[in-house]
Amino acid sequence: MLTSFLKALSQAFDPRFRRVLLQGIGLTLLLLAALTVLLVWGLEVLTPDSVTLPWVGEIGGLDWVAGAGGVLVMLAASVFLMVPVASAFTGFFLETVAEAVETRHYPALPHVTPLPWSEQIREASSAFALLMVANIAALAVYAFAGPLAPILFIALNGYLLGREYFILVAMRRLGRLRAKDLHRRHALRLWLAGALMAAPLSVPVLNLVMPVLGVATFTHIFHRLTRPS
Numbered sequence: 406m407l408t409s410f411l412k413a414l415s416q417a418f419d420p421r422f423r424r425v426l427l428q429g430i431g432l433t434l435l436l437l438a439a440l441t442v443l444l445v446w447g448l449e450v451l452t453p454d455s456v457t458l459p460w461v462g463e464i465g466g467l468d469w470v471a472g473a474g475g476v477l478v479m480l481a482a483s484v485f486l487m488v489p490v491a492s493a494f495t496g497f498f499l500e501t502v503a504e505a506v507e508t509r510h511y512p513a514l515p516h517v518t519p520l521p522w523s524e525q526i527r528e529a530s531s532a533f534a535l536l537m538v539a540n541i542a543a544l545a546v547y548a549f550a551g552p553l554a555p556i557l558f559i560a561l562n563g564y565l566l567g568r569e570y571f572i573l574v575a576m577r578r579l580g581r582l583r584a585k586d587l588h589r590r591h592a593l594r595l596w597l598a599g600a601l602m603a604a605p606l607s608v609p610v611l612n613l614v615m616p617v618l619g620v621a622t623f624t625h626i627f628h629r630l631t632r633p634s
Contacts, residue, residue: 493533567599
């Protein structure tokens with residue numbers, strides 16, 4: 406696992422990696438900004454402008470307070486959601502990263518026909534939905550987990566990244582069914598590899614680079630697992 410990660414890290418400044426990184430970050434920021442606007446708008450619509458309390462009188466500006474609270478909630482939630490969203494968007498450009506790795510490190514491999522765009526979008530969208538739903542659901546658990554929250558975060562995202570990234574990489578050459586079977590046979594190793602990817606996700610800036618390095622790392626792991634013994 407460490408060897409695969411170091412190989413991926415050695416290619417970190419590849420222009421193709423950089424392009425996918427910038428695309429993933431841009432789409433992530435756009436989505437989180439759209440969610441923030443939607444939340445603020447919803448809170449302001451549902452919250453009355455003012456209320457009248459006995460012995461106090463009218464209190465105004467409640468819709469503004471609710472909107473400001475929505476922004477703060479999204480800023481806090483983004484600490485956890487930025488990573489799975491960026492990871493999921495990187496899946497849309499997985500072919501570019503995997504091809505760059507194979508061109509540099511495995512030039513003798515036969516050319517693989519890229520998956521049709523419709524299939525790439527479907528598979529990446531499925532991974533996106535799973536990552537988002539799981540991490541949104543986990544926010545409530547993190548709130549009550551105290552010091553265990555980082556461990557739960559790494560365990561959850563380690564499993565999800567290990568599963569989704571590896572299957573997406575492997576199915577390029579094996580097809581979905583054989584890719585899932587290969588993941589099942591090496592599930593623990595791939596979970597640990599995913600945890601290695603998930604551990605730095607709480608470090609600012611580094612957490613935005615890890616999804617691209619994760620795809621590259623799992624590309625190396627795939628070829629290590631499938632090379633002739």
